[in-house]
Amino acid sequence: MTLPLPTRLLDRERSWAILVGASEYDSPSLPKIPQAITSVEDLGRALTGPTGLFRKEHVITVMDPGSTEDILGPMNRIARHEPDVVLFYYVGHGLQESFEGRGLGFMQLFLSLRGSIDEDADRIRTGLPIGVVFSRLRSLQAEQSVVVLDCCFAGRALDDPNAGDVHVLCATGKTGNARYELTDRHTVFTGALLRLFERGIPDGPPNLDLHTVFHHLSTMLPTTPTDSYNPDWDLERPRQRATDHSGSISFVRNTAFGTALTPEGLAARAEFARRVAKLGDHPLLTVGEQRMLVAHSKDLYASITTDSLGLGSDASRGR
Secondary structure (H helix, E strand, O other), rough: OOOOOEEEEHHHHHHHEEEEEEEOOOOOOOOOOOHHHHHHHHHHHHHOOOEEEOOHHHEEEEEEEHHHHHHHHHHHHHHHOOOOOEEEEEEEEEEEEEEEOOOOOEEEEOOOOOOOHHHHOOOHHHHHHHHHHHHHHHHOOOOOEEEEEEEEHHHHHHHHHEEEEEEEEEEEOOOOOOOOOOOOOOOHHHHHHHHHHHOOOOOOOEEHHHHHHHHHHHHHHOOOOEEOOOOOOOOOEEEEEEOOHHEEEEEEEOOOOOOOOHHHHHHHHHHHHHHHHHHOOOOOHHHHHHHHHHHHHHHHHHHHHHHHHHOOOOOOOOO
16 A cells, blocks of 8 residues: 655744735736735734744745845845745736747746836836746755745746746646735635635645645635636636645644544535535536546545444544
8 A cells, every 4th residue: 555645844943935925016007916915914924823834033024025136135044044945925916928048938927026017028127037036946955945926827937947846836827817806805816725724624634735735726716706707617726836745845734634523524525525526517627627526526525424424434534
């Protein structure tokens, strides 16, 4: 029998997070995103709170950066500490522009700054290329680097030649828009991430590794309609780029661990199974994806039924 790899816990004394929120823009071509600030603030609290694995002193927040150095500069102080894990998170507007270099042609992702302009060549001149972020992260020589991007076109980062072995989690694909509602406290993607950190997964592992986080968000996000989003005509799912065992890293503990057999735990598991089944009916998925999700939902329902009848064993639940 092949056992799953254990979740890797970061070294608190040598791990750092840089959280960037870009909410204000000088150009009318980029609307304000007030949720960017509160998303950064609450994510920082989650990473350093009772279930978070980062030290509060090791979480650096950058609000409304006015220059590339506002974002890249904090990495210099990290470099002196021989970091174990470095997390880079950005929420704001993502821009895309064609890039030609070293014989390669691709659409490059730019992170917006306060003075960014979403017009033609101005995107290159006024934005921060994601490739520069990847290069700076590599120079830190951390044991593992993770980039989380909550912006439009975030999936463009997956193709960047500078990504190397950085683990990348994106709110959207290469052409999709990251969503936010002006009446909400958080953006849609970061809000879902924070709810996951807060509520946990009843039948999940003790610590929420990145692979588990991605699987959960990939089901919950496209099955949660918002005022400006209808899953019947659109399908925007998060994307992930993992290298070797990079997805085994965890940033928070699972708040719901050990509650799989409680009434609340069974209800949460049933709701997730319902979401998986709903996603399996989505017309924009391939036939293979639909079949996989339908089969997965049946397995989830079977496990819930067995456990609710008291027929399951600790061994069968992996506890």
